[in-house]
Amino acid sequence: MIKTVNLQKVFTTEEVETTALNGISLEIQDGEFVAIMGPSGCGKSTLLNILGLLDNPSLGEYHFYGTEVAKMPERSRAQLRKGNIGFVFQSFNLIDELTVYENVELPLLYLKVPAADRKKRAEASLERMNMMHRRNHFPQQLSGGQQQRTAIARAVVATPKMILADEPTGNLDSSNGEQVMNLLRELNNEGTTIVMVTHSPHDSGFAHRVINLFDGKVVTENFHV
Numbered sequence: 401m402i403k404t405v406n407l408q409k410v411f412t413t414e415e416v417e418t419t420a421l422n423g424i425s426l427e428i429q430d431g432e433f434v435a436i437m438g439p440s441g442c443g444k445s446t447l448l449n450i451l452g453l454l455d456n457p458s459l460g461e462y463h464f465y466g467t468e469v470a471k472m473p474e475r476s477r478a479q480l481r482k483g484n485i486g487f488v489f490q491s492f493n494l495i496d497e498l499t500v501y502e503n504v505e506l507p508l509l510y511l512k513v514p515a516a517d518r519k520k521r522a523e524a525s526l527e528r529m530n531m532m533h534r535r536n537h538f539p540q541q542l543s544g545g546q547q548q549r550t551a552i553a554r555a556v557v558a559t560p561k562m563i564l565a566d567e568p569t570g571n572l573d574s575s576n577g578e579q580v581m582n583l584l585r586e587l588n589n590e591g592t593t594i595v596m597v598t599h600s601p602h603d604s605g606f607a608h609r610v611i612n613l614f615d616g617k618v619v620t621e622n623f624h625v
């Protein structure tokens with residue numbers, strides 16, 4: 401389970417101070433599929449970055465599977481991210497210089513998984529995302545849908561507890577978008593917790609719960625039954 405208490409995030413630049421998160425308290429249970437929605441600038445990506453241990457809050461608590469991480473230094477957060485969290489982004493964020501296979505293998509290299517095991521797991525993940533036939537291609541040689549399927553293969557290769565997705569269908573046509581959403585649903589059915597930022601009411605329909613943000617605050621939470 402992850403839990404935040406009164407999370408705040410203030411960005412300070414030379415001219416302005418922006419309160420991106422203004423007291424967010426929420427709990428996400430293991431195995432939940434949660435969508436985060438709200439207008440542009442309301443703090444969705446900022447919240448996802450903090451939940452994903454990519455950034456620290458300015459104030460408040462964040463309990464990540466029993467560990468208080470709000471003030472944890474980057475080095476320790478990176479350690480905790482590895483193997484626990486998989487990321488899927490709107491712009492795919494694959495490494496252009498690496499092949500499809502190498503992109504997917506990367507999290508296992510960071511985890512120091514032995515070579516034979518790496519190969520087995522990376523291939524299984526690619527197989528599952530129907531990307532084995534493109535394993536030696538580079539990201540720029542792939543369609544958007546194929547890039548996102550590769551990114552999902554990379555996100556799940558280390559069997560993380562949680563997948564964080566920031567507008568995962570934002571750059572895809574509707575048929576590729578549907579495929580990505582079905583893959584996320586399938587992973588969730590197998591027990592992976594999913595937290596997804598989206599503008600799409602269609603995509604949020606895949607979630608069990610929708611958290612609506614406005615001006616850095618939770619305004620409503622709707623449960624789908």
Ligand SMILES: Nc1ncnc2c1ncn2[C@@H]1O[C@H](COP(=O)(O)OP(=O)(O)OP(=O)(O)O)[C@@H](O)[C@H]1O
Nearest residue numbers: 411412418419420439440441442443444445446447
């Ligand atoms: N690194 C930063 N430095 C300064 N201000 C920032 C930074 N990151 C975000 N902000 C500000 O914090 C607020 C929330 O931004 P955030 O990206 O979380 O919104 P969002 O809801 O994800 O928006 P969108 O739907 O447009 O992606 C915005 O006003 C933004 O300008």
